[in-house]
Amino acid sequence: EAGVTQSPTHLIKTRGQQATLRCSPISGHTSVYWYQQALGLGLQFLLWYDEGEERNRGNFPPRFSGRQFPNYSSELNVNALELEDSALYLCASSLRPSGGKSNEQFFGPGTRLTVL
Amino acid sequence: KQEVTQIPAALSVPEGENLVLNCSFTDSAIYNLQWFRQDPGKGLTSLLLIQSSQREQTSGRLNASLDKSSGRSTLYIAASQPGDSATYLCAVRPPLHQAGTALIFGKGTTLSVSS
Numbered sequence: 001e002a003g004v005t006q007s008p009t010h011l012i013k014t015r016g017q018q019a020t021l022r023c024s025p026i027s028g029h030t031s032v033y034w035y036q037q038a039l040g041l042g043l044q045f046l047l048w049y050d051e052g053e054e055r056n057r058g059n060f061p062p063r064f065s066g067r068q069f070p071n072y073s074s075e076l077n078v079n080a081l082e083l084e085d086s087a088l089y090l091c092a093s094s095l096r097p098s099g100g101k102s103n104e105q106f107f108g109p110g111t112r113l114t115v116l
Numbered sequence: 117k118q119e120v121t122q123i124p125a126a127l128s129v130p131e132g133e134n135l136v137l138n139c140s141f142t143d144s145a146i147y148n149l150q151w152f153r154q155d156p157g158k159g160l161t162s163l164l165l166i167q168s169s170q171r172e173q174t175s176g177r178l179n180a181s182l183d184k185s186s187g188r189s190t191l192y193i194a195a196s197q198p199g200d201s202a203t204y205l206c207a208v209r210p211p212l213h214q215a216g217t218a219l220i221f222g223k224g225t226t227l228s229v230s231s
Contacts, residue, residue, distance in 0.1 A: 006159075033218055043205065045218035056218065090159055092219075103209075104150070105219060107160040 002027070004093050004108035012114045013081050021076040021111045025093030031055075032074040033094070033105060034066065038087035046089075049074055050096055081115045088112050118143045122206055122222035129196055130230050137191040137225045139206030144184045150219065151180050151191050152205040160205065164191070196229045203227070 005024045013019050025032050034046040045058040049068035057064075063079040072093075078085055089112075092105040119142045129135055139149070148167045152160040164173045164180040166189070172181040179192040193200060203226045207219040 035219075042223040043207075043219075043221040045220070048218055058218065088157070092160075104148075104162065104165050106162065107152075109159040110157075112157065 004091055004106055006089075006091050006108040006111050008111060009109070010112045010114070012116065014116050015081055015083060017081050019078045019081060019085075019113055021078075021089050021091075021113070022073065023076070023091030023093075023108060024073045025091075026106055028095070029093035029106075030072055030096045031094045031103075032068055032072065033092040034074070034076050035090045035092065036060075036087045037090060037110075038084070043090070047076065078113070083115050086113060086115045118146075118208060118210060118220050120206060120208055120220055120222035122204075122225050124225055125223065126226045126228075128228045128230065131196060131198060133196050133229075134192070134194050135196055135227070137193070137204050137206075137227070139189040139191070139222055141187045141189075141208050141220075143210075144187050145211055146184065147209040147211050149180075149182055149189050150207045150209070151178075151189075152207065154203045154205060154224070156203075163204075193227075196227075198229050198231045201227055201229050 007022045031050040033048050035043050037043045048056045052068050066076040068074045088110045090110045091108045094103045094105045121140045123138045150165045151163045166173050166182040177194040182189045203224040205224045207221045
């Protein structure tokens with residue numbers, strides 16, 4: 001069974017540009033989570049999508065946005081890129097959170113975004 | 117606000133040693149706790165998941181324990197090998213009734229096992 005996949009592997013942009021990152025969840029998973037791992041800051045929660053809706057977002061500005069498609073894949077868009085947006089962006093998927101299930105999150109390999 | 121701390125930040129041991137990585141969290145109301153491994157520049161590999169009602173989980177040479185009341189978890193690695201060298205991350209998940217259910221991560225312990 002295929003795991004969580006992300007594309008592209010690496011992305012290089014300049015300040016002010018927009019970046020689009022993509023994630024395909026494990027088959028059967030409806031929830032997709034986005035996390036940012038910036039140097040020295042650890043992993044921080046960005047966005048959670050489930051059944052096509054944004055369910056929650058972390059403490060990030062509105063220029064971080066995304067969407068989830070009917071096939072449960074997801075896009076993360078970062079507008080007006082800043083140097084500090086350089087980070088590894090990780091996507092995770094799980095079954096829809098509900099009582100009685102572990103809802104373990106499974107992570108993809110990440111997209112390394114570099115902003116010059 | 118839940119905070120997760122991992123000590124030590126870095127650890128170097130010779131091959132064959134048994135070792136313990138520590139994780140503490142400030143709010144005992146958690147749904148579960150997960151230990152992950154991350155190789156440099158790579159994604160996360162889930163090692164062990166402990167539900168809030170459990171005390172420990174084992175997988176091969178790894179054993180993770182959970183003490184919710186004291187806000188602590190430990191990851192025990194037996195007979196360490198150079199291939200165990202990586203960063204180990206601890207993450208807690210808030211109760212499902214709380215919005216988000218996103219994982220809250222510690223900053224990790226970077227382990228180096230020398231041959």
